[in-house]
Amino acid sequence: MITLTGFMFLLVSAVLGYIYSPHLDSAPPRWVHFAHGLLLFLYQTFDAVDGKQARRTSSSSPLGELFDHGCDALACALEALAFGSTAMCGRNTFWFWVISAVPFYGATWEHYFTNSLILPAVNGPTEGLMLIYMAHFFTSIVGAEWWAQDFGKSIPLLSWIPYINGIPTSGVVLLFMVLFAVIPTVSFNVQNVYKVVQSRKGSMLNALAMLVPFCVLLGVIILWDFLSPTDLIGNYPHMVVMGTGLSFGFLVGRMILAHLCDEPKGLKTGMSTSLFYLPLAIANTLTARLNDGVPLIDEKWVLLGFCIYTAALYLHFATSVIHEITTALGIYCFRFIPPHKLELKILMWCWWLYYVVSYKGSLVFRCKCFTSFNPMVAVPFWDF
Structure with a gap:
């Protein structure tokens, strides 16, 4: 219940961003930035307290792990939308979601093969989230325009750096996060998985196959946006990020479930279920090339259908797994029986x-x- 409450804080944060910046390219009131930071801080606190409570009360269970990581996977999308409204990222909000989802998927993939979750000294769940909510608080003081102006104007002391002084500050932050956070973290994940696979005389190709569904998801969404005659991500950033985030949450949930059930290592065919809708979306976009740039079905409705499909799929997966685990273990989802009772x-x-x-x-x-x-x-x- 604590994890779900923390997740609701981020949901409120994303809704605030949508109300005051529908396309994530306009500056919301400054109190919204402060609210984003406070809600993210509360989410991080509740997420940490939930684990401590489970250990203190001896109520840890596979359901708790699945529920916790499932909420964290969806939190990547919600916080990307919140930060997108703070920094006026516009269509770049999708890429901020990508750089949060890639390390998360890599850590889940590493945990699946190594049976241990090893975080570096500086990591996303602690220092990473702290930097983000500090950025929200900072923006409530200087305003969202600080992120939209050139990097050389935002930070004059670093204006001497060539090539990047004319790029918007949010774009430079995105670049730095890729170079100094995402790439080292993913390299760390691959290295750890490679060591374990080699020690067990397994196949690294079999391990890499688990990355295929996520890569296909990103590739098809980018292709859809490239072929779209209506600037899909720019016009509907919230729907793109949420639809893709729900599909990502399903992929992560399936991998965690396979780890909890100790299934044989390798690609799970059930993970591709969240991708079934995308070929229809690509086919509809291609019809625009035969009809003077007008697709057969308005892409707004196709994208809405994608969000509904992924939401229904994720809810079906979550409710089914919760019911089966609680029935098998004789536990409850949102409460536990104290030992004396x-x-x-x-x-x-x-x-x-x-x-x-x-x-x-x-x-x-x-x-x-x-x-x-x-x-x-x-x-x-x-x-x-």
């Missing part, structure tokens, strides 16, 4: 069984015992 429940069942089994009276009395002493009837177990 669990012991009390066991004692009550033993007490009831003693009277029913040991008494030598009639069947009628046993039925009365059932209604009188059964904890399910006398004191419902869910009220403990």
